[in-house]
Amino acid sequence: MSQQKVAIVTGGSLGIGAAVVRRLARDGYAVTLDYHTHSDAANTIAQEIASQGGQALVVQADVSRVADIANLVAQTVARFGRLDLLVNNAGIEQRMAFLETTESAFDQQIAVDLKGPYFAAQAAARQMVAQGGGGCIINVSSVHEDVPMVGNAVYCAAKGGLRMLTRTLANELSALGIRIVNIGPGAVATPINAATLADPAKVQALLAEIPLDRIGQPDDIANAVAWLASDQASYITGTTLFVDGGLMVYAGSL
Numbered sequence: 001m002s003q004q005k006v007a008i009v010t011g012g013s014l015g016i017g018a019a020v021v022r023r024l025a026r027d028g029y030a031v032t033l034d035y036h037t038h039s040d041a042a043n044t045i046a047q048e049i050a051s052q053g054g055q056a057l058v059v060q061a062d063v064s065r066v067a068d069i070a071n072l073v074a075q076t077v078a079r080f081g082r083l084d085l086l087v088n089n090a091g092i093e094q095r096m097a098f099l100e101t102t103e104s105a106f107d108q109q110i111a112v113d114l115k116g117p118y119f120a121a122q123a124a125a126r127q128m129v130a131q132g133g134g135g136c137i138i139n140v141s142s143v144h145e146d147v148p149m150v151g152n153a154v155y156c157a158a159k160g161g162l163r164m165l166t167r168t169l170a171n172e173l174s175a176l177g178i179r180i181v182n183i184g185p186g187a188v189a190t191p192i193n194a195a196t197l198a199d200p201a202k203v204q205a206l207l208a209e210i211p212l213d214r215i216g217q218p219d220d221i222a223n224a225v226a227w228l229a230s231d232q233a234s235y236i237t238g239t240t241l242f243v244d245g246g247l248m249v250y251a252g253s254l
């Protein structure tokens with residue numbers, strides 16, 4: 001029997017991250033589920049996975065803190081012996097007008113959305129090299145790594161940074177057998193955009209710009225993660241797969 005693969009999913013207790021954790025566990029991965037604040041939700045998912053015969057480890061880690069990231073990887077290796085896949089999913093979106101953006105708000109968002117993935121990728125890659133090379137890093141980015149959004153400049157800058165990070169690291173990591181890929185979700189029904197989804201007028205406006213005419217579901221992203229992490233995607237690195245119902249290519253009304 002081949003060796004069980006091991007994954008870490010950051011921000012794995014809610015939304016997209018929770019769907020990714022469940023999907024990877026179903027696919028046979030031993031999964032470390034990182035949470036920031038929602039320990040109950042994290043433990044519930046881990047128990048669910050265990051009751052289905054899978055393996056899940058719950059670790060609290062704030063991805064904006066490099067020491068927490070080191071502990072996340074160390075605990076994963078102590079429990080499961082290796083690391084094959086990192087999913088940098090944790091993220092925050094704090095919309096604010098450019099003229100009102102404070103230094104602390106800027107620092108916090110960049111720390112979670114860009115610094116976190118950077119140092120988590122570094123810690124994961126170091127472990128992958130130490131165990132002989134190979135592995136995969138998937139960053140959950142956004143259509144806003146490419147599409148500007150008024151009133152959301154810091155988020156766009158962070159996700160744009162993630163785009164260049166992935167394109168650059170693909171060059172450095174390929175010699176080590178490690179692939180790195182971004183997934184760019186469009187509008188997905190999760191707590192991060194609960195306010196928008198609770199407003200029927202905003203939902204209608206959003207749907208008008210989504211050619212496939214529906215809001216995405218967390219499983220749409222989890223399906224993409226599962227495929228990109230698999231050997232079927234072994235020739236893919238340094239790029240972004242947009243999973244957005246066509247939002248990126250919306251051409252306006254005819």
Ligand SMILES: NC(=O)c1ccc[n+]([C@@H]2O[C@H](COP(=O)([O-])OP(=O)(O)OC[C@H]3O[C@@H](n4cnc5c(N)ncnc54)[C@H](O)[C@@H]3O)[C@@H](O)[C@H]2O)c1
Nearest residue numbers: 011014015016036062063090091142185187188190191192
């Ligand atoms: N939902 C969407 O429409 C959408 C669209 C594009 C991109 N994304 C991206 O998808 C990712 C997941 O977002 P979501 O929609 O599931 O949102 P969410 O708010 O449901 O989940 C975000 C997760 O990140 C965790 N998190 C926040 N700060 C953290 C920190 N400092 N350390 C560790 N974990 C932290 C939260 O606890 C939560 O579990 C994010 O990177 C987000 O930018 C979401």
